[in-house]
Amino acid sequence: MAMESCEAVDGLLPLFVSGRLNATEQKRLAAHLAACEPCQEELGHLFRLHSQLNGIAESPSSGQLDRVFANLKADPAFAAAPLTRFDLRERVPLAEHVQPLMWAQHIIEIAEQLRTREWAIKVGSFSVVPTDGS
């Protein structure tokens, strides 16, 4: 197979440096690099550039990340997101420790307590909604 031109593989070089090439692309590039000194030099330059860039990029501390995440969770826009079954599990600690059967028992108890009135029980969120408009 004829060797590909430098122009044809040029776009692969930065992606090789950042590890974004698939196996086929890596093979193509390797075949070219084996016989092309200027591209080898270019690759060396790109590796240096990548390393310098990542070296000068200041990483956040774990404390910073925790603080931003705490702020994020306290943001009204985050809190306003609709509740899901996962949120329910997290926000009702009881749910993590109580067996499903105990949940069912709990629901039955509530239903029995409320049987005298016409109540509808929304099981998922435990909200109790009167159906008679009271």
Added chain:
Amino acid sequence: MKAAGGELEPEQLKRVAEGDSRAFRTLYDMFAPKVYQYAMLRTGCVADSEEILQETMLAVWNGRSQLTSRDSVGAWIFGIARNKTVDLLRRDRIRQAITLDEAAASACVDVEDRAGLVDAKEAIAQLGEEERDLVLMVFLLEMTYEEVGDALGIPVGTVKSRMHHLRRKLKKGLEGLRGDGIV
């Protein structure tokens, strides 16, 4: 191909999409450092970078239903981070333009100072804002040209040709700095 910024298991992505905030924390831990690093290199300011990180992740959380349909979650997140950064820099410029009392301006507001990076940062600082953005997306966030094209709304061919030109420019810039004894 490796995904930009790392990969989450499909099941974990599904859990985030369904609103599992603990799975979201895993996603946050995976992508937040890169978002922060990118923001720091664009703004040079800790407070602004934290704000960008928070706004980016809030947008991710609010758009979580799209997570499972994305080809590259990292590219999507970094695209949001980039937009939040551009918005913040624009706001800062307006804030600067209307701030007459220099003493009132915070250390973070000086956009010119942000470009005053040293050593290797110098070569990056010599680039225009859009050029710097492109270099950071490819070399720091490790996005493919297709992902960069999507994030910037330009054809992949344009990304390729701009990167080709930029690499030459950076090489020249770094050689020049070495010649000056700076690097």
